[in-house]
Amino acid sequence: MAADYVDWLRREGRIVIVGASLAGLRAAETLRAEGFTGSLTLIGDEPYEPYDRPPLSKAVLLGKASPRHTELPRRRHLDAEWRLGVPAAGLDLTGKRVLLADGEEVEYDRLLIATGVRARPWPVAEEAELDGVFVLRTRDDSIALTERLRAGAKRVVVIGAGFAGSEVASACREMGLEVTVAERAGAPLVGALGGVIGAVAADLHLENGVDLRTHVTVTALEGDPMGRVRSVHLSDESVVEADVVVVSLGSLRNTEWLSGSGLGAGPRGIASDAGCRAFDFRGIVTDDVFVAGDVARSPHALFGYQFLSLEHWGNAVAQAETAAHNMICSASDRRPHMWMPAFWSSQFGVNIKSVGVPPMGDELMIIQGSTAERRFVGVYGYKGRIVAGVTFDNARWLEYCQRQIEQGAPFPVEYPTVDRRPEGRKAVPADFPDPSLPTHGPTVTLSGYSPADRRLVFTPGHH
């Protein structure tokens, strides 16, 4: 009977995807590619077809691309019904219906939730509304920010030196704009890569003429009588005059629309099993509701079965493909989402890449190159194993790091450097901030507890 249902579902079932961005699009393509011929509906609150976000803080600001034109290429014909410009406002799990904000209802046989995250706004609403205060997550944000920066700014203040904030600061410097970066931690990128690498990032900021202020928080944004931002007040009592402020304080998961639905959705995202099936609030896995992308958190066998939330482009693609596959196959053909976490960033002309889960590591070893030259490979260790790698302008080494992680290779590394350098010889504390303190830096969050300490033999997915 189960097989009959899957056959029927594949032929004439109704699949609804909420969230029409990277994960939603890639899932839709995979469903069709794997032979789903039923009806496919994509619901998205942005009035645009799926577009790519990473260029918004890079190529777009650098004038290489238009903020209006980062549409994602489609890998195949979709034959889908698109409901764009209208948010999903509720979910009826028993009736299998998505409720739209315009009052309509869309019924499904299987649902994929890919509603992602949004920028965490500046917490004081009146200050956030001042003219000249921006966040950067969407196309509209990008259009507004790019236009303002092109028109010229006396000084830009970036609040928060995570990846996005650092990229914005870097692009502003390239545009010739004066930039102040205010960061609560001791250096940029510490939440994602730790204090040792953060110190390298801090040097990049300073060398490129960024006025970097660390160990400070922003206490207030001050406006002029016309409602335009005029200055930024810092916790060390200094005041920075600025006409543009970019708030880059991380993100909030788009799960509010699911409150009361009975799904296990909240501020930390939507929990799912490794096969992308969502849990309900009792922790029981659902059969018809799947999640993928930035909004999801799921257990990863390679990292102690901790629930990982990954705000990474590559994760959205891989998880969408796995979710779509599992949505239309029989139970025995399901695949786990065992994607190796990976991301990239480019700032100040340096290509920064990482694999694995750096914040899990408590020690770091530079195994190639040198931090002083901004060209190196570092590996992070946890309990005697390599759990992550990071490269600055050394992307070719990433595959090696990935293999080491997959094999559970020992840490500290036996032969520390190929080109022996003093700092490569010993493991040093990676220097991550206390996880109980609020940070906005990390785009990987370990948000769970391991149900078992057994190691599974790791076989990478078929991506």
Place this chain on the structure above:
Amino acid sequence: MRIVVDLNKCQGYAQCAFLAPDVFTMHGEEALLYNPHAAEEERAAVARAAAACPVQAITVEGLHEGAPVEPVQVFSGAPWEPRDGR
């Protein structure tokens, strides 16, 4: 033409920047910058770049002359304020 590069895969070898310099450029030693919305006259160059990429990191839609992008109909007329009503 729509383009996306999987920058996790990209190794920064710059073949694409050499073959289609108006679309792909290197920024610093190995960071790739590209225009996701390349002009039509770049089609041949982009096709060569995508084919030459040693790690197949470049995805292009609309590479073939006359291959229309599947139209997307926006259903709702009323624009919603994205940060409210969630």
